[in-house]
Amino acid sequence: MFITLEGPEGSGKTSHIPYLVEYLREKGYTVFPTREPGGTSIGEQIREVIHDLKNAEMHPRAETLLYQAARAQIVEEVIRPRLKAGEIVLSDRYADSTIAYQGYGHQQDIAQIRTLITYATGGLVPGLTALLDLDVEVGLGRKRKADEWNRLDAYTVEFHQRVRAGYLEMVKQEPGRWAVIDAGKAWDDVQNNLRKVVLESLTVSEA
Numbered sequence: 001m002f003i004t005l006e007g008p009e010g011s012g013k014t015s016h017i018p019y020l021v022e023y024l025r026e027k028g029y030t031v032f033p034t035r036e037p038g039g040t041s042i043g044e045q046i047r048e049v050i051h052d053l054k055n056a057e058m059h060p061r062a063e064t065l066l067y068q069a070a071r072a073q074i075v076e077e078v079i080r081p082r083l084k085a086g087e088i089v090l091s092d093r094y095a096d097s098t099i100a101y102q103g104y105g106h107q108q109d110i111a112q113i114r115t116l117i118t119y120a121t122g123g124l125v126p127g128l129t130a131l132l133d134l135d136v137e138v139g140l141g142r143k144r145k146a147d148e149w150n151r152l153d154a155y156t157v158e159f160h161q162r163v164r165a166g167y168l169e170m171v172k173q174e175p176g177r178w179a180v181i182d183a184g185k186a187w188d189d190v191q192n193n194l195r196k197v198v199l200e201s202l203t204v205s206e207a
């Protein structure tokens with residue numbers, strides 16, 4: 001099964017994934033964690049270009065296409081082969097990030113972006129997407145403190161508010177695929193909720 005984690009900046013996805021993976025492995029599942037952009041040698045090189053604070057002149061369309069290039073590579077090199085082998089692939093971000101950030105955030109045409117995503121992924125859609133939802137100012141504050149500031153974090157607060165609203169809109173459009181988790185709660189509560197929704201969905205997919 002293909003599972004993705006999404007959320008606005010500072011929502012804590014990256015800190016939760018290792019514990020979720022450990023929990024699922026203890027339950028006997030074979031889990032392969034990965035992240036976007038990145039997860040392959042080519043993807044990690046693209047990630048550096050996209051996130052480099054020096055590349056301030058990057059046009060939103062160039063940004064959109066770079067994400068799709070990294071995604072096409074990871075889908076073919078990592079995700080599809082692992083899924084074929086029966087593993088659970090757990091990705092820290094995937095195509096919904098492009099709709100949220102480049103579509104809603106940069107206010108580019110979402111229908112065109114969806115076409116690009118279908119091209120990049122060959123139509124691979126996750127079975128479950130967990131949204132770690134968080135107030136934008138709280139999330140950006142966490143990232144500043146952690147000293148993990150990148151070029152996208154430096155976009156305006158309004159940009160990040162559109163990203164969050166975009167995620168919530170996507171949940172409304174496709175409620176069967178999404179699970180919303182309140183990432184403003186204590187870390188342990190967030191982790192327990194995440195474990196619950198992932199386990200439930202694995203159980204359903206096995207039935």
Ligand code: TMP
Binds near residue numbers: 037095098152
């Ligand atoms: P993160 O891994 O620290 O969350 O950084 C990834 C950044 O890239 C984050 O700001 C969201 C952004 N992003 C997009 O804008 N579009 C995408 O398609 C993906 C995968 C990430």
